[in-house]
Amino acid sequence: MKRASAPGPLSTLAGIVLLALMLFPVYWMVNASLQPTGNVLRAGWFPRHPDFGGYATALRDQGRSLVTSVVVAFGSVVLSLALAVPAAYALARFPPRGTTPVLFGILVAQAVPGIVVADALYGAYSDLGLLNSFGGLVLADSTAGVPFAILLLRASMRGIPREIIEAARVDGAGRLRVLRSVVLPLSVNALITAGLFVFLLAWGDFLFALTLNTTDRVRPVTVGLYQYVGAHTNDWNALMATAVLASVPASVLLVLAQRHITAGVTGGALD
Template sequence: MRSDPVKHAHKPGPASTIIGIALLALMLFPVYWMVNASLQPAGNPLQGGWFPFHPDFSGYAIALHDQGRNLVTSFVVALGSTALSLGLATPAAYAMAHFRLRATNLLLFGTLLTQMVPGIVVANALYGAYNELGLLNSYPGLILADSTAGVPFAIIIMRSFMLGIPREIIEAARVDGAGRLRTFRSVVLPVSRNALITAGIFTFLFAWSDFLFALTLTTTDAVRPITLGVYQYIGAHASQWNAIMATSVLASVPAAVLLVVVQRYVADGVTGGAVK
């Protein structure tokens, strides 16, 4: 009788579990300390305890008062960049996946090449152009800048997924009288929901965590994302570490909550293009 390989598959032992827990605790310790320090009174966070038995929320009050506008700015820029990136990348990915274009490989290579350009090069080039066009210190300027990273990534993710869409589905819609635009809107987009969510989430995170474009393309307080706000906050409030850490917590919560809510769609979207 042949043994079932599944029953005899190697299972992680206690040592592997302990090592995994230790590594996870090591990686999450900065997050724990950030939350802990945000709930301590103002002053040196090293003087606080290992657990805030008497939490002090004054740091969050100061952070919301000083950085609330910057949080809203980051939301506006991130949402705008996500909408623009998906609006440009989705039809481009569909065309590269299902249209017979001679330059498809060249376009794909160019898309990959844009991911290799250092961000500081793009930021310096945009600064000169923005200075002439009057886009410095503006929401459209930051949205366009962040989209330079979001559009190529979204094209790569969605093209890989759309290559797995059976052509029979698209041809059936065309036979039923649907034009290319209607087929794209009514057939391709619903099927590509996971890829759209995945590309949108990562584009949002790119824009939300952007620091380089925010530092280069904003010279006043009129438009200041939260990443730049935290950076400047550290120098101005060196004695209020509870407020600094509270600002960091507030800046981290939206991204963390978003990833937890849509993690299933992200996993399906990333692996969907690899299985046909």
């Protein structure tokens, strides 16, 4: 087999340029958040005298929204994985007749536009009293997270050697014990990957958060930013500080879980 040739200097330079272009909005967001109150278009390329007043304002005005987003995102992760793990295990190890239509139905569920689901949920939530509630947002965000988690976890679980599961069954382990003690430990990378992507879906959700909330009692940070733009168009440092704070949890989780994500996605691709 031929060895893959090392990238040349032009390829490296092109990669650096593309990376700089993609990261420039992030840099400007951080730069603008450290500027004094005023028009950020007049700000320099580097904050010579950093002003953290915008962060104090952002935490005062949007701190509750950030907490709401954290609760809803982690709640969606827990609910989505609780539903997706047994479903994926059943589809991977005990495939009933008609597995293909079931998987096709899961793909269709992912392809349904969010606005259609939001409209349907609004009518149901209004009758059930779930509007303006944490549980309502968790359920809504899980409608997008569960199908994705099922597909990813099923691909990972199908890659587990059948001999390992049969050995556990010979030792007297039931199906639930096999799932808990054998399958889940071997699917850690896929679980972390699925959980992280569900978290990102819920964290960045705007449509459900805007449609299923009629008050500010349960307001995620995405809606808070949207409302903040209209009310503080001259207070850009606070607005950008809010955006920076909203980016921190997702960025930290991505950095901490990058090794598991690479292994989880690769394992799913081998199915």
